[in-house]
Amino acid sequence: MxxxxxxxxxxxxxxxxxxxxxxxxxxxxxxxxxxxxxxxxxxxxxxxxxxxxxxxxxxxxxxxxxxxxxxxxxxxxxxxxxxxxxxxxxxxxxxxPLDFHARYSCKGKEYVYQIWNHPVRDPFLRQRALHYWYPIDEALLDRAARHYVGRHDFSSFCTLDRREKGDLTRTVTKSQVTREGDMVLFTVAADGFLYNMVRIMVGTLLRVQQGKLAPEDIPGVLAAQDRRAAGPTAPAWGLYLNRVFY
CATH class of the missing domain: 3.30.70.580 (Pseudouridine synthase I, catalytic domain, N-terminal subdomain)
Structure with a gap:
């Protein structure tokens, strides 16, 4: 059986x-x-x-x-x-049940991106968090991150390849930046994610930290539907698939 x-x-x-x-x-x-x-x-x-x-x-x-x-x-x-x-x-x-499918039965996922925000690198976090040694204003980045919430076309936050075709609209239900000591955490949940979407979201938030974008610029980046409007792709080693929802 x-x-x-x-x-x-x-x-x-x-x-x-x-x-x-x-x-x-x-x-x-x-x-x-x-x-x-x-x-x-x-x-x-x-x-x-x-x-x-x-x-x-x-x-x-x-x-x-x-x-x-x-x-x-x-x-x-x-x-x-x-x-x-x-x-x-x-x-x-x-x-x-036999009709359960790990991918097609999935209702959404939550990712967490870890940034070690300290002037000195932590060897025990090597390949487990992005080391960013300049000060981070987590309240500023949280304001920016809130603009990701909602149903948007995330073309600006996607590396296009053969896996990304058709509708690039996704619904983000949670997007926040918090701090736990020297660790800054970006947490985002959505009904689905595009290729490199979370890492580009992080790279764009760091552009806000650097003063190259304001939090209020994020809606315009979304509306541009152009990868060049967003920030760089953050390194993979800070990213964690945190939860899967069924």
């Missing part, structure tokens, strides 16, 4: 070229499938909630797995964690 599992992973993306299988590059999907194959010995039907890019991390990444293996969820969790490398872990495994 076929069953469908929802598997929630977390991983440090530092040494991986994102989630999706690639030729001649190590990916999270590759090590996950290798671990799964050692357990079930089957060619399983795996669907992921999204793709993450090279160097991006995930605190919650969801996979749906259809399998005819009789293994119970709790044993599958333990076995996967036994075979996975130390920078990838399974947080939970639960049986879900």
């Amino acid at each position: 076929q069953r469908n599992f929802l598997i929630k992973l977390c991983y440090d993306g530092s040494r991986y070229h994102g989630w999706q299988i690639q030729e001649n590059a190590l990916t999270v999907q590759q090590v996950f499938q290798e671990a799964l194959g050692k357990i079930t010995g089957l060619s399983e039907d795996i669907k992921a909630c999204s793709r993450t890019d090279t160097g991006v991390h995930a605190r919650e990444f969801c996979v749906s797995l259809k399998t005819e293996s009789p293994i119970p969820p709790e044993r599958l969790l333990a076995a996967l964690n036994h075979y996975l490398p130390e920078d990838v872990a399974v947080r939970s495994v639960e049986q879900v």
Whole structure:
């Protein structure tokens, strides 16, 4: 009898070229499938909630797995964690209806971008946060970030490639900048995200910090629907897929 599992992973993306299988590059999907194959010995039907890019991390990444293996969820969790490398872990495994799909059943996602705001770099945050040594006014950036909320065409905040076609409109439900000590956090939730969208949002916020844009300029950047109107793409290593909503 076929069953469908929802598997929630977390991983440090530092040494991986994102989630999706690639030729001649190590990916999270590759090590996950290798671990799964050692357990079930089957060619399983795996669907992921999204793709993450090279160097991006995930605190919650969801996979749906259809399998005819009789293994119970709790044993599958333990076995996967036994075979996975130390920078990838399974947080939970639960049986879900057969029509559940990790990508198409998803209602939205939340990302967090971490900026270490201190004159001295922290070696323990290497490849885990962007080091920005000039002072950051988090209240100023929060004012700017609020303009991202709503339903907009995010063409200005997208690196166009073959994966981005058609409607580039997305609905952002949460966008804020906060500070925890020397760590500045940009948190954004939406019904979907375009390629490099969050990283370009961060790069644009840093343009506001540098005085090259005002918070009130963000609506104009959105309206331009032109990648050149927004800021640079922030590095991947500060970005975390934080939550997936179903």
